[in-house]
Amino acid sequence: MTQKKQAKKPPAKPSPESRYKWDKDHYQRDQTIKFMLPWQFVYMCKLTEVTPREVLDRFMNDLGQESWKRHANDAVRQALIDYFILCGYGQKFYTESDLRLMFKELDAIGSLWPDDAGMKLIDLHAKWRNKYQDHWFKKWYRKTRRKP
Secondary structure (H helix, E strand, C coil): CCCCCCCCCCCCCCCCCCCCCCCCCHHCCCCCCCCCCCHHHHHHHHHHHCCCCHHHHHHHHHCCCCCCCCCCHHHHHHHHHHHHHHCCCCCCCCCCHHHHHHHHHHHHHCCCCCCCCCHHHHHHHHHHHHHHHHHHHHHHHHCCCCCC
16 A cells, blocks of 8 residues: 655745844734725825825835935924833833834935935845844843743
Protein backbone atom coordinates (compact mmCIF):
# COMPACT_ATOMS: atom_id res chain seq x y z
CA MET A 1 0.00 0.00 0.00
CA THR A 2 1.43 3.30 -1.00
CA GLN A 3 0.66 6.53 0.69
CA LYS A 4 -0.15 9.59 -1.30
CA LYS A 5 2.33 12.34 -0.81
CA GLN A 6 0.65 15.56 0.17
CA ALA A 7 1.76 18.56 -1.75
CA LYS A 8 3.63 20.95 0.48
CA LYS A 9 2.47 24.52 0.52
CA PRO A 10 5.21 26.89 -0.50
CA PRO A 11 6.28 29.12 2.38
CA ALA A 12 4.47 32.42 2.48
CA LYS A 13 6.56 35.14 0.94
CA PRO A 14 7.02 38.19 3.12
CA SER A 15 5.66 41.47 1.85
CA PRO A 16 8.27 43.25 -0.30
CA GLU A 17 8.22 46.10 2.23
CA SER A 18 8.36 43.84 5.28
CA ARG A 19 11.21 44.81 7.58
CA TYR A 20 10.33 42.75 10.66
CA LYS A 21 9.32 39.23 11.60
CA TRP A 22 6.24 40.64 13.34
CA ASP A 23 5.13 42.53 10.20
CA LYS A 24 2.14 40.25 9.64
CA ASP A 25 -1.47 39.78 10.68
CA HIS A 26 -2.73 42.81 12.62
CA TYR A 27 0.58 44.67 12.21
CA GLN A 28 1.17 43.99 8.52
CA ARG A 29 1.92 47.24 6.72
CA ASP A 30 0.11 46.35 3.51
CA GLN A 31 -3.45 45.58 4.59
CA THR A 32 -6.93 45.63 3.24
CA ILE A 33 -9.21 46.41 6.15
CA LYS A 34 -12.95 46.17 5.91
CA PHE A 35 -15.10 47.77 8.58
CA MET A 36 -18.38 49.61 8.91
CA LEU A 37 -18.07 53.38 8.81
CA PRO A 38 -20.44 55.16 11.19
CA TRP A 39 -23.20 56.92 9.27
CA GLN A 40 -22.41 60.21 10.97
CA PHE A 41 -18.85 60.01 9.62
CA VAL A 42 -20.11 59.16 6.11
CA TYR A 43 -22.64 62.03 6.27
CA MET A 44 -19.94 64.52 7.25
CA CYS A 45 -17.68 63.29 4.46
CA LYS A 46 -20.47 63.55 1.89
CA LEU A 47 -21.57 67.01 3.07
CA THR A 48 -18.00 68.31 2.93
CA GLU A 49 -17.16 66.48 -0.30
CA VAL A 50 -14.15 64.66 1.14
CA THR A 51 -13.99 60.89 0.83
CA PRO A 52 -13.65 58.71 3.94
CA ARG A 53 -10.45 57.35 2.38
CA GLU A 54 -8.96 60.87 2.21
CA VAL A 55 -9.84 61.57 5.86
CA LEU A 56 -8.40 58.28 7.11
CA ASP A 57 -5.30 58.57 4.93
CA ARG A 58 -4.52 62.05 6.18
CA PHE A 59 -5.27 61.02 9.77
CA MET A 60 -2.75 58.18 9.59
CA ASN A 61 -0.07 60.22 7.80
CA ASP A 62 -0.38 63.19 10.14
CA LEU A 63 -0.44 61.05 13.29
CA GLY A 64 2.53 59.02 12.03
CA GLN A 65 4.45 62.24 11.30
CA GLU A 66 4.93 61.07 7.69
CA SER A 67 7.37 63.04 5.59
CA TRP A 68 6.31 62.86 1.94
CA LYS A 69 2.58 63.54 2.50
CA ARG A 70 3.34 66.10 5.16
CA HIS A 71 0.99 69.05 5.48
CA ALA A 72 2.28 72.36 6.79
CA ASN A 73 -0.22 72.42 9.67
CA ASP A 74 1.57 71.66 12.94
CA ALA A 75 -1.64 72.33 14.88
CA VAL A 76 -3.32 69.35 13.20
CA ARG A 77 -0.47 67.02 14.11
CA GLN A 78 -0.46 68.34 17.69
CA ALA A 79 -4.22 67.82 18.01
CA LEU A 80 -3.83 64.22 16.79
CA ILE A 81 -1.05 63.57 19.31
CA ASP A 82 -3.30 64.94 22.06
CA TYR A 83 -6.15 62.74 20.80
CA PHE A 84 -3.92 59.64 20.80
CA ILE A 85 -2.79 60.33 24.37
CA LEU A 86 -6.29 61.21 25.63
CA CYS A 87 -7.52 57.86 24.28
CA GLY A 88 -4.97 56.20 26.56
CA TYR A 89 -3.13 54.37 23.80
CA GLY A 90 0.22 52.92 24.90
CA GLN A 91 -0.03 54.15 28.48
CA LYS A 92 0.40 50.69 29.97
CA PHE A 93 3.92 50.74 28.51
CA TYR A 94 4.91 54.40 28.35
CA THR A 95 4.32 57.61 30.27
CA GLU A 96 2.64 60.57 28.62
CA SER A 97 5.99 62.36 28.39
CA ASP A 98 7.51 59.25 26.73
CA LEU A 99 4.70 59.25 24.16
CA ARG A 100 5.12 62.95 23.45
CA LEU A 101 8.87 62.44 23.02
CA MET A 102 8.20 59.53 20.63
CA PHE A 103 6.02 61.78 18.46
CA LYS A 104 8.57 64.59 18.66
CA GLU A 105 11.31 62.23 17.43
CA LEU A 106 9.08 60.94 14.62
CA ASP A 107 8.34 64.54 13.67
CA ALA A 108 12.07 65.26 13.49
CA ILE A 109 12.56 62.31 11.13
CA GLY A 110 9.52 63.32 9.08
CA SER A 111 10.67 66.91 8.75
CA LEU A 112 13.81 65.86 6.86
CA TRP A 113 11.98 65.40 3.53
CA PRO A 114 14.16 66.96 0.78
CA ASP A 115 11.78 69.42 -0.89
CA ASP A 116 12.41 70.07 -4.59
CA ALA A 117 15.06 67.33 -4.74
CA GLY A 118 15.78 65.01 -7.62
CA MET A 119 14.85 61.33 -7.57
CA LYS A 120 18.39 60.29 -6.69
CA LEU A 121 18.34 62.30 -3.46
CA ILE A 122 14.77 61.25 -2.65
CA ASP A 123 15.75 57.57 -3.00
CA LEU A 124 18.80 58.13 -0.79
CA HIS A 125 16.67 59.97 1.75
CA ALA A 126 14.13 57.11 1.80
CA LYS A 127 16.88 54.61 2.65
CA TRP A 128 18.19 56.78 5.49
CA ARG A 129 14.66 57.50 6.72
CA ASN A 130 14.05 53.76 7.00
CA LYS A 131 17.25 53.39 9.03
CA TYR A 132 16.24 56.26 11.33
CA GLN A 133 12.78 54.78 11.79
CA ASP A 134 14.21 51.31 12.51
CA HIS A 135 16.55 52.77 15.12
CA TRP A 136 13.72 54.81 16.65
CA PHE A 137 11.43 51.76 16.85
CA LYS A 138 14.05 49.48 18.41
CA LYS A 139 15.02 52.14 20.94
CA TRP A 140 11.46 52.50 22.21
CA TYR A 141 10.55 48.82 21.93
CA ARG A 142 13.49 47.86 24.13
CA LYS A 143 12.74 50.51 26.75
CA THR A 144 12.77 48.96 30.22
CA ARG A 145 9.09 49.68 30.92
CA ARG A 146 8.11 47.55 27.91
CA LYS A 147 7.04 44.00 28.63
CA PRO A 148 7.67 41.46 25.84
